[in-house]
Amino acid sequence: MRFDSWHPAVNFIFFGIVIASAISFDQPVFLAIGYACSFAYSVKLNGKRAVCFNLALIPLIVLFALFYSGYNHFGVTNLAVNFIGNQLTLEALVSGFVIGTRAASVLMWFSCMNAVVSSDKVVYLFGRVSPRLSLFLSILLRMVPRVKERARKIGAAQRAIGRGAGQGGLLRRMRNGMRIASIVITWTMESMIGTSDSMKSRGYTLRGRTAFSIYRFDYRDRSFVLVLFGCAAILLMGILLDQTCILYDPEIILNRITPLSGIFYAAYALLCLLPMLVQIMGERRFARQRKAGCENV
């Protein structure tokens, strides 16, 4: 039901679009929509942790706006004069807020992406480009935790004979630490020989390598992409009609908001909320079906 059960390509298209628009839109309505959607979706995915993270971003936005307006003095609406005689303007302050909010929104989208896109999805997409590249990534993803684990093991063994990196005087500690680091490197080399033997033995050097995947591009993925692209098309139209344009310097000038603008706002909101809506709908349906199933029994 969660978005991560969709095809990796769909995940990437979605996050590509929303992150690109979060970065580029500085029109306040679009910005607000993007911010609210990323906030809601990250909370839906990550729960309490996301709430804390997102709320912690708010004071940072304010701080950034103050900092920004302290250094940029464009605009015509003076608010105050600071102690060295520079003018603090409304335009600069708002502009600072907008930049801060954009950054916060991008961060929140990234936290959603982190929850949805696992390493195998990245490896899979690379595999579409080049099987060898994706294999290399996969090997790397295996090597790093393995070497860490080995270092931990060697460290523990050394500690059990009183030669750990945290035992003895400062000089001894440093020497012990160096020794452990050097043997971990030796071990890594040694174990890579084993790995390369096993790769050769299973025909790694043969030509015409393919990449296996456990993903299928289903009807479900297709319809999701259709809706996604539909929304994106409307949004694009909005962009071409200058609906996303706004000036902050020297004066805040916003294109007129007409009833038609509502359609563009709705399209953007739908686009951003699509995975969350699909997830909620799935959960509802699941609960209903289970209830129905229980009644029948």
Added chain:
Amino acid sequence: MAHFAVEDLTFTYPEAKKEALSGVSISIEKGEYVTLCGKSGSGKTTLMRHLKTVLTPHGKRTGRILFDGQLLDTVSLREQSARIGYVMQDPDSQIVTDKVWHELAFGLESLGCDQKTMRLRVAEMANYFGIGTWFHRNVAELSGGQKQLLNLASIMAMQPDALILDEPTSQLDPIAAADFLNTVRKINLELGTTVILSEHRLEEVFPSADRVIVMENGKVLAEDTPRRIGQRLHAEQSDMAAALPSPMRIFYGVGSSLDCPLTVREGRRWLSEELKDTKIRQDSLPDPGETEEPEAKDAAVALKEVWFRYEKDAPDVLRGTSLSVPKGTLFAVVGGNGTGKSTMLKTVCGICRPYRGKVMIDGKRIEKYKAEELFRGNLAMLPQDPQSLFVKKTVEEDLVEMLADVPGSIGEKEELINGVARDCEVMGLLSSHPYDLSGGEQQRAALAKVLLCRPRILLLDEPTKGIDNFYKQKLAEILDRLKAKGATVLMVSHDVEFCAQYADSVSMFFDGGVVTTNTPARFFSQNSFYTTAANRMSRHMFKNAVTNGDVIELCRINKQN
């Protein structure tokens, strides 16, 4: 036509004086299950690597190898990759990718299979090997047994018709090892895949092998059915005889004229038959009596209701563990995987600090010791993986390094090192790189290193893992010598046979605590599953025969009367 035919193969590694293989000629039929055995360094691995061109070592070579009647060198890489499967010793370094499903498909990807074929093959393998439940996992989360099974499955996905396995179970615990070997047996029986397996756990493979090839010093010493190999090894008083399954060893120890048993089941039948006409007057050996648990202050190591967990929210690993180890004894703790045995050892040497309870070393709380004091002349631990102890380029440097901070003249130190090296029988290995040693050799070199701490209390974590029976005897001798010098040995192990034979007391560890402690004879004769092969084989006749020697002794006594 033979599947593999090796004709007069002689091989020398570059810059080596001795031939690694000399004049080896063997022939392996299709669908045969052949076990290759021999002490470490006898050329098993070298021979097996010659059966696949990409793995063949560099060096000087004469003779030829035929695969399916064709010279192996002329068989294409593609064909060799698919048709000859090779499983190596270390389950970990063989795995290439980070996900189980990806690893299963690795070989198929190399062969350039299309998605549809790969999906089917991978699904088939996952089912056959029972991988379904951990199909999506990271390989880092798997146990050693699962890893090795994954290696086997990913090779079987390519549908090879020959499977070469180089000591595949040496790094596994006995239960996982038996599981793995059963799977190999199943493949051989159900698919007719040719199996060539080298192994030191002959108990497990002898009953399933069609043929056994014994190697010594790069030569084929004997080649026959398991039963006749046993006979020959016994007749020649070979060192390898120590590796034979218990029923066989008891059979030869008693000196029977009946058919030689291979399994416990056959052993029971044979024993009944053998003693059919003998009246059993004495069914048990004299019992040395209960071991007395010493007071905590007199014990070498005492744990008093120790509780420990790794993380704040993690479950307890040690749940009120109490234990007291008398001075000057070999104390064994046995128990299943993941019960917390190794964690207990870590609390004894202060790597893990319990959040409740006391750990006493020589009657003094462990917190009262300074790290210097604790590890110099008091306590040292040999970890489960002895390799993790080495930090230098040669064994000798590793040993010298241990004494770097100890006061004393160079002469004294040298003497000390030589003494320990002699004790552990590593004199011949001093100039080798520790990573080049075999399992048994590594174990002894690591032991030597640990002994240079001059511990009065030695902690051993699975000391018999991955070493053959011959080296186990050596290890036991070393431990005996240490005990004679007044040292205490606390060992955790899976190895029931080893504990039964050499320990002074045995404890059963389960669910984070010690369940019971007793002498080996009492401990193992009470159990019916968790006990030695000798006991399982003889329990219908004798009461407390636990080791092979006990059974032989009781047979002798009863026959005399």
